[in-house]
Amino acid sequence: MGAPDREPGLQEVEELLSTAVTLLRPYLDAARPSAEAAAPESVLGEAPDAPAGGDERPMVEIRCFGGFRVTVGGTAVDCGAVRPKARSLLRLLALRAGSPVHRDVLLDALWPDLGHEAGVRNLHVTVSRLRTLLEPGAERGSATLLTRDEHSYGLALGWPCASDVREFDRRSTVCLRPAPGEDPERRIAALRAALRWYGGELLPEEGAAEWVVGERRRLRGRAARLCATLAGCELELGRPDAAAAAAEQALTLDAYLDEAWRALVTARERLGDPAAAERGRRAYARTLRSLGVTPGPDAAVTAGRWWSAPPRP
Template sequence: MIRAYLADDEEHALNLLELLLGRTGEVEVVGRCGNGLDAFGEIGRLQPDVAFLDIEMPGMNGVELAEKLGSHYPDVQIVFVTAYDRYAISAFERDAVDYLLKPLEMERLLRTVQRVKREVVRLQAALSWIEASEGGDAREKERAPKPQLYVQLLGETQVLIGDRDRLKWRTAKEKELFAYLVVHHGQRIHRDVLLDELWPEENYQKAKVYLHTCVSYLRKDLRQWGVESAVIYEDEKYCLGPDLSGSDYQSLRYALHAARAAEELPSAELAKVLALYTGPLLRDEDYHWAEREVRQLETTMETLRLQLGHLYEQEGAYAQMTETARELLAQSPYNEEAYRLLMRGYAGSGKRDEVFRAYEEMTERLRELSVSPSEVSRRLYRELTETG
């Protein structure tokens, strides 16, 4: 039997919902009240399987209540009850944890109850896994080890679980919210900032429902893998929990910060930093909020690759110098300084024919932009081909 709590400021709405839930034969109503503030305390005390929350309530509305419940009592499933018209509801049906539209319909309520049952069963399975991995003796823990999570934002955006599995996103917005929180690791992001960044065109109340839905998905999906506090909500601000604070992007950022702080960095150490860059940030995504971060990272990587190439030149390591120039050109194909680095590397290796080919390649590439090599590049080419 599913244990349910009801919150709605309209008494007749509470009576009707309780009546219909009773008729399903699968739900026991363990408590009810008319405002969000009292409901929060009661739900914490009663620990129901599901809370049916009216969106519009005085003091604390249903979405705000759901946000608090998600941080303090993540096991409680949420069903929104709303008087929004059908057209508005259809816009977020695919993203909602679940909803009931007033006036209530028995057929729709039955689908909701079945959905809640599936979530409860899945949650119980996850809890059993956690108990098997964390409880009992050392032999039990060895049989059910907690998988290691690896968050990847460079190249493909994904959460890898152990050495085989990956987190499967329920919706594109769940994935985008997760990426936003990882990119802004260390910051507590106000709810309204997230609404503006991820749902800029949506009605404010509707966008809050979207946000809560995505947060709920993240918490449920990650809890199945042993992450208890995936998303933390406090003072209307969100951040990722400590188990998800690291990523390949954050590792690269820390290494870049250390590299900039060092007065002099040997080429070998700088090469290690650059090796952490395994692909463009959020390569396959089109997130408008990430554009500045992506540009800044690309500019930083270009600057450091040039710096590494110059260090190799000082050391007479011409093979590494040309390899670095090629890596830079793969990232920035119209970078004349990278071509000049490439030509000097070939010249240092005694490969004058390659100098010529590199200059011709640069000329063809720049022609795509309707420009010619600069005087600096032309002068360098003459110097390299007329001497030695």
């Protein structure tokens, strides 16, 4: 009789799981667009909920748009259990989840008035408290979520995970670089799917903190561009009502976005509402004047011809 089969070791199990994920990934990716095809009720909505049930639910969920939330294994992390500085550190790391952040960046952002040594001590203490918060009961040195690599720290998000900022960034980058000959309906679905991840202002809890202001402005501007692009696509398909809604949403995010004003005026004209179109022209003229640009004498006449897509019958 031969020797009994050997139990597989941990490393072998991990390799088998990794191989299985790699083999299944094309099928998962192929199924994803059909689940996203339905348009939301509004242009911008809350970030999609994570898949419910079983192993499909992300182990870590991070939401930075519209208010900060973190769940680990389906359980919400009580961020109120730690001090404000620890909460800010967690938000900063969450914003850059999956990427290491050098300690000097953290010190400049959170302890700018302390000397280097005092700042490093505060950072070590705060990181220790966050590890206890994220993985209560984990033995010293065994935490896996908040990691350290020499002088850098980060939230190590393995698969599966969900980060609304990373997902919005990834999807919006694809949407703003359309493939030649792409089906308009498919692009509209992709634009709406990307916008669903933008759930509002980035980390509003941090106010005007320097480390978040620039990223907040960048992501808001990207959402505005997606809305303006969506408005243009809807105009091309002869849907001025949807185009007007998308253009209006773009202007709530960026009141100076030229293509959104153009799309809005054109959509209102195609809806047979010349008064609303004229109000749009005048509002755009006021916007130009606020920037120190004087509208030309024919601006009100030519505004409706800005959009190049011809009306459909």
